Amino acid sequence: MLMKKSNFLLVGVLLAITGGAFAATDADTQKQLDAIKGAIPKFAVPMREVGDRFRDIYPAAKGGNWALAAYMSKYMNGAMAPAKLTKPDEYPAWQAFYDGTFAAVNKAIQAKDFKGFEAAYTKVIDSCNNCHKGMGYPFIKVMKNKAPADTNVNYSLASEPGDVPK
Numbered sequence: 001m002l003m004k005k006s007n008f009l010l011v012g013v014l015l016a017i018t019g020g021a022f023a024a025t026d027a028d029t030q031k032q033l034d035a036i037k038g039a040i041p042k043f044a045v046p047m048r049e050v051g052d053r054f055r056d057i058y059p060a061a062k063g064g065n066w067a068l069a070a071y072m073s074k075y076m077n078g079a080m081a082p083a084k085l086t087k088p089d090e091y092p093a094w095q096a097f098y099d100g101t102f103a104a105v106n107k108a109i110q111a112k113d114f115k116g117f118e119a120a121y122t123k124v125i126d127s128c129n130n131c132h133k134g135m136g137y138p139f140i141k142v143m144k145n146k147a148p149a150d151t152n153v154n155y156s157l158a159s160e161p162g163d164v165p166k
């Protein structure tokens, strides 16, 4: 009887220890996950890339390098991916912007329609700035700039919008 009781106690103690160990591991893992998440960019870092790629789309379309224009648009959107994790409440506003408002720019690129592109591109800048205003950054005002951000690329190399690898 005594033996049984102490066994019971031992199991209880073991359970308490392992349970505690698990809890500590969980807390540790959570701490590490939070640290990793804290190091992943939110909006500001990818937005710098959005700004540069957005600028580069213009000379690419103008120069008839349609694949480069499509590529810049694709990775302009891709640049924002970390915000899915770090800014889950704000990211859907970006997604809605890219899938909605920005679709007209993408459509003109796919159609190799520079006139349509110019109109859609110019119009979309207001939406960029409206989001900045709405999220408390009215002082970040994107302007149309026909010169590329990256000057080391040939914007006049003829290409098709569908040439971008999947």
Ligand code: HEC
Pocket (backbone or CB within 6 Å): 042, 043, 044, 045, 047, 048, 050, 051, 052, 054, 090, 093, 094, 097, 124, 125, 127, 128, 129, 131, 132, 135, 137, 140, 142
């Ligand atoms: C969903 C809202 C939203 C949309 C749409 C949006 N932005 Fe932004 N952008 C932001 C926010 C918010 C910031 C401020 C960064 C932060 O919050 O950390 C920002 C910052 C910027 C910056 C400054 C980055 C830096 O730190 O150097 C640039 C450039 C920029 N955006 C360009 C653009 C362009 C170009 C577009 C349109 C093609 C655009 N943004 C569309 C929300 C948006």
